[in-house]
Amino acid sequence: MRSGKVFVISGPSGVGKGTICSVLMRDYPELAATTVSVTTRAPRAGEIDGVHYYFRTNEEFDEMLKAGMFLETVDKYTHRYGTLYSEVERILDSGKNVILEIEMVGGLNVKKRIPESVLVFILPPSLEALTKRILSRGSETPEQIAVRQAQVEEEFDLSAGYEYFVVNDDLTDAVEKVRSIIIAEGLKGEGKEIKKQYFGRE
Ligand code: ADP
Numbered sequence: 001m002r003s004g005k006v007f008v009i010s011g012p013s014g015v016g017k018g019t020i021c022s023v024l025m026r027d028y029p030e031l032a033a034t035t036v037s038v039t040t041r042a043p044r045a046g047e048i049d050g051v052h053y054y055f056r057t058n059e060e061f062d063e064m065l066k067a068g069m070f071l072e073t074v075d076k077y078t079h080r081y082g083t084l085y086s087e088v089e090r091i092l093d094s095g096k097n098v099i100l101e102i103e104m105v106g107g108l109n110v111k112k113r114i115p116e117s118v119l120v121f122i123l124p125p126s127l128e129a130l131t132k133r134i135l136s137r138g139s140e141t142p143e144q145i146a147v148r149q150a151q152v153e154e155e156f157d158l159s160a161g162y163e164y165f166v167v168n169d170d171l172t173d174a175v176e177k178v179r180s181i182i183i184a185e186g187l188k189g190e191g192k193e194i195k196k197q198y199f200g201r202e
């Protein structure tokens with residue numbers, strides 16, 4: 001069965017994308033699943049190869065790129081990231097919606113390749129709250145945080161091409177909004193399917 005859609009979830013680093021997606025999949029496991037991307041960055045404490053990312057060398061990334069395995073790739077924070085076609089297929093084939101938790105350049109490229117995909121941008125309640133969240137995560141050095149903060153304005157500029165905007169103030173509320181977007185988007189075009197069931201034609 002293949003009825004799922006591709007949803008891109010983007011937003012500044014530390015806004016809560018990962019948290020929203022993991023709550024969504026924990027509470028609604030039948031609704032959607034996230035892909036595992038390839039990255040050339042080193043794993044953070046607790047990150048597992050094949051679960052959080054496929055951690056690969058630059059050379060391995062080049063090989064995969066040459067073999068045409070990526071739906072999209074991006075160079076960011078001096079590292080490379082890429083979405084594998086095989087990951088998207090795997091989830092669509094299971095009948096679920098696909099969530100790509102990726103940054104905006106990649107998101108806009110996905111929309112070009114898959115026009116039916118849906119772009120969702122997550123916003124912090126304020127810039128101060130965003131800084132606090134990045135600090136509370138404690139996974140980046142002060143230099144890495146500075147690089148990421150410098151990109152926030154540019155990231156907001158790129159979000160102009162996005163279709164849905166969700167403020168992640170209260171986490172449960174944000175999760176429910178993202179869930180509603182997925183459900184509503186799934187109903188688009190449903191009329192054709194129902195007509196086919198009733199009359200055997202679109
Ligand atoms: P991202 O994936 O966007 O980089 P994370 O999901 O890692 O962000 O979240 C960054 C930090 O913010 C984490 O410590 C997380 O627990 C916290 N966080 C996420 N959502 C909220 C929220 N609604 N309110 C307060 N803190 C949050």
Ligand code: 5GP
Pocket residue numbers: 011012013037038041072073074076081082083101102103104105106107
């Ligand atoms: P992090 O290093 O914090 O895991 O991710 C850094 C940024 O890269 C985040 O904005 C994340 O969403 C994005 N990202 C992760 N995987 C991919 C990917 O496959 N493609 C793109 N374009 N961005 C990705």
